[in-house]
Amino acid sequence: MRILNKIKQIGLLMSLLALSPFMVAAMESSECMDCHGDTDMVGEELTIVPLTFDNTAHAEVGCHACHSSITDQHPDDGLAPSKAACNECHDDVNDEYANSIHAGYAACNDCHNPHQVRGPTAVSGQEMNLKCANCHERNEMLETHGEWLPQADLHISNLPCVTCHSASDEYVISLYIIKRQSGTMFGKFDLATYDELHEFSGGKPIERLVDTNADGYISLAELRMFNLDPAKKQLRLQGMMTPERLSHDFMTLDNRWDCSFCHASGPGAMQVSYLSLAQRDGGFKRIAVEKGAVLDALYGTPDFYMVGSTRSKALNYVGLVILAGGMVMPIGHGTLRFLTRKNRKDEEK
Amino acid sequence: MSPKTRIYLQPTPVRIWHWLNALGIITLCVTAVQIRFPEHVHMFANYKTAILLHNAAGLVVTFSFTLWFIYYALVSRNMFKVYVPSKDDLQYGILRQAKFYLLTYFLGWANPHHPTPENKFNPMQKSAYLAIMFLLVPLVSLTGLLLTNVSPMRDLVLLIGGLKILIAIHFLLACSLCAFLFTHVYLATLGKTPMAYIKPMWTGWEEEGAEEHPHKAS
Numbered sequence: 001m002r003i004l005n006k007i008k009q010i011g012l013l014m015s016l017l018a019l020s021p022f023m024v025a026a027m028e029s030s031e032c033m034d035c036h037g038d039t040d041m042v043g044e045e046l047t048i049v050p051l052t053f054d055n056t057a058h059a060e061v062g063c064h065a066c067h068s069s070i071t072d073q074h075p076d077d078g079l080a081p082s083k084a085a086c087n088e089c090h091d092d093v094n095d096e097y098a099n100s101i102h103a104g105y106a107a108c109n110d111c112h113n114p115h116q117v118r119g120p121t122a123v124s125g126q127e128m129n130l131k132c133a134n135c136h137e138r139n140e141m142l143e144t145h146g147e148w149l150p151q152a153d154l155h156i157s158n159l160p161c162v163t164c165h166s167a168s169d170e171y172v173i174s175l176y177i178i179k180r181q182s183g184t185m186f187g188k189f190d191l192a193t194y195d196e197l198h199e200f201s202g203g204k205p206i207e208r209l210v211d212t213n214a215d216g217y218i219s220l221a222e223l224r225m226f227n228l229d230p231a232k233k234q235l236r237l238q239g240m241m242t243p244e245r246l247s248h249d250f251m252t253l254d255n256r257w258d259c260s261f262c263h264a265s266g267p268g269a270m271q272v273s274y275l276s277l278a279q280r281d282g283g284f285k286r287i288a289v290e291k292g293a294v295l296d297a298l299y300g301t302p303d304f305y306m307v308g309s310t311r312s313k314a315l316n317y318v319g320l321v322i323l324a325g326g327m328v329m330p331i332g333h334g335t336l337r338f339l340t341r342k343n344r345k346d347e348e349k
Numbered sequence: 350m351s352p353k354t355r356i357y358l359q360p361t362p363v364r365i366w367h368w369l370n371a372l373g374i375i376t377l378c379v380t381a382v383q384i385r386f387p388e389h390v391h392m393f394a395n396y397k398t399a400i401l402l403h404n405a406a407g408l409v410v411t412f413s414f415t416l417w418f419i420y421y422a423l424v425s426r427n428m429f430k431v432y433v434p435s436k437d438d439l440q441y442g443i444l445r446q447a448k449f450y451l452l453t454y455f456l457g458w459a460n461p462h463h464p465t466p467e468n469k470f471n472p473m474q475k476s477a478y479l480a481i482m483f484l485l486v487p488l489v490s491l492t493g494l495l496l497t498n499v500s501p502m503r504d505l506v507l508l509i510g511g512l513k514i515l516i517a518i519h520f521l522l523a524c525s526l527c528a529f530l531f532t533h534v535y536l537a538t539l540g541k542t543p544m545a546y547i548k549p550m551w552t553g554w555e556e557e558g559a560e561e562h563p564h565k566a567s
Binding site: 150151153154157186236258259260263264297298301302303304305307308311312315316318319322323324325326327328329330333334336337340343344 | 384385386387388395396397400401404450451454455456457498499500504506507510511512513514516517520521524525527528529530531532534535536539
C-alpha cells in the first residue's frame with residue numbers, strides 16, 4: 001500500500017513535469033513563498049511559515065502539486081486556486097480513516113495543517129495529543145478515563161492518545177526535554193522549545209546539551225551527566241511511549257483495556273529509546289540513545305518508570321539477595337533446630 | 350514460676366493491628382510479585398486487579414500503622430519503654446539474646462528473656478522492631494502513597510530524585526520487610542510449642558513459661 005502510494009506520488013510529479021510545457025506557466029514554489037511567506041502581504045490566514053513548510057514532505061512535491069490551477073497570473077486572475085484532496089496521494093490513510101469511528105466528525109484538515117504536517121517521528125507525543133485535545137477537552141477526558149484507569153492524569157499526560165485509540169504500532173520510548181516554567185521553584189514543566197534549549201546550550205547546537213561529545217549518539221554516561229548537572233536543574237527528561245508507525249483507524253482497541261498491553265511487555269520491548277529535540281523549524285529531531293537506557297536502575301532516566309515494564313535487573317538481584325537474607329534464619333536455624341531437637345526433648349524429660 | 354499462670358500480653362487494639370497488618374503485608378507481597386513481573390506471574394485475573402488490590406492493601410497497612418501509633422503513643426503511653434532498647438539491652442541484652450538464638454537454644458537452655466506487658470520484647474526484638482516500625486514501615490508506606498498517585502506530588506517525587514529512585518527505595522524497603530517477615534514467622538514458632546507464641550497474638554493471653562523449652566538456667 002505504502003509503495004503504491006509512493007509510485008502514485010512520483011507519477012503525479014512526473015505527469016506534472018511532462019505536461020508543464022503545454023501548461024500556462026506555473027509558479028515555482030519559491031515564487032509562491034515570496035508572497036505567502038510574508039504576513040504583511042497576504043494576511044495571517046494565508047501565511048505559510050517558510051521555515052516550517054520547507055521541512056515538510058509536502059514542500060518536496062512543491063506548491064503546484066496540490067494547487068495545480070495556479071498560473072503566473074495569480075492572484076490577478078481572480079480565480080480561486082484549486083486544492084488537491086488529501087486522498088489523491090494518501091488514499092490508504094483515507095480508507096483507514098473512513099472506516100474509523102472518527103470519520104464524519106473531523107476532516108483531514110481539522111487535525112493536520114498540510115503546510116506544517118510531519119511524520120510520526122518528527123512530532124512530539126505532546127503535539128500529537130494537542131490535536132486530540134482540540135475536540136476532546138482534557139478535564140472531560142480525565143473524568144471519563146479516571147472512572148476505570150488508575151492514575152488517569154499520569155497516563156493522559158505521558159502517552160499519546162493514539163497508543164490506545166488506534167492500531168498504531170512499533171513503539172519506542174521517546175525522551176523529551178521539558179522545562180520548568182521560568183522563575184518558579186515548583187512551577188509546571190512544559191515541553192522545552194528550540195529557543196529555550198538554545199539558551200541553555202549557550203550558543204552551541206542544542207544536541208550538545210545531552211550529546212556532549214557530538215557523536216550523534218547518546219550514551220548512558222551522557223544521560224547521567226545531563227540528569228545530574230546542577231546547571232540544568234530546570235530541565236528534565238520526560239519519557240513517552242510513542243508509535244513509529246501511525247494508524248488512522250481510530251477506535252478503542254479491546255486489548256488496551258488490559259493494562260498488560262504496555263505494562264507486561266517486559267524489558268525486551270523497552271530497550272529502544274530516542275532523545276527527541278525541538279527544532280527551529282517546529283519539528284523534532286531524534287537522536288538514538290544507548291540500548292536499555294530506560295531500564296537503568298537510577299540515573300539513565302530517573303523520572304521515567306513504567307511499572308512492570310522498565311524494572312531494573314540490577315535491583316531485582318539486590319532484592320533477591322535481601323530476600324535470601326531473610327531465609328537464613330528459617331533455613332539455617334531451622335536445620336540446626338531440627339538436628340538438635342533431642343537436646344530440648346531430653347531437657348523437658 | 351507456675352507454668353499455669355497466664356499473663357495478658359497483647360491487648361485487643363494491638364492484636365487487631367497485628368492481624369490487619371499481617372493480612373495487608375501478605376497481600377502487598379503477593380500482588381507486588383505480579384506488579385513487578387507481569388509477564389511471568391498471573392496470579393490475579395488482570396494487572397489492574399493486582400494494582401488496585403496492592404493500593405488497597407497499602408492503605409490498610411498505613412491505616413493499621415496509624416492505629417498502632419495512636420495506641421502506643423496516646424492510649425497505653427508506653428511506646429518508648431516497649432520499643433526503645435535500654436542501655437542494658439544495648440550493652441548486654443542483645444549479645445545475651447543472640448547467644449541464646451545462635452548457641453544455647455540448640456543446647457536446650459532457657460530463653461533469657463521473660464516477657465511482661467511492659468517489657469514484652471527481648472532486646473533483639475526491640476532493636477528490630479524499632480527499625481521496622483519507626484523506619485521501614487513509615488518509609489515504605491510513604492513511598493507507596495506517593496506512587497499510588499504520582500501527579501499531585503510530582504515535585505516531592507522530583508525532590509527525592511525522580512520516579513525511578515522512589516520505586517527503587519520502595520522496592521528495596523519492601524524486600525527488606527518481606528525478608529523480615531520470613532524471620533519473624535520463623536521466630537514466632539520458637540516457643541515451647543510451635544504455637545506457643547502465635548496463640549497469645551490471637552487470644553491476648555500467654556501462658557507463662559511459653560518461651561521456655563527447658564529448665565536449665567542460662
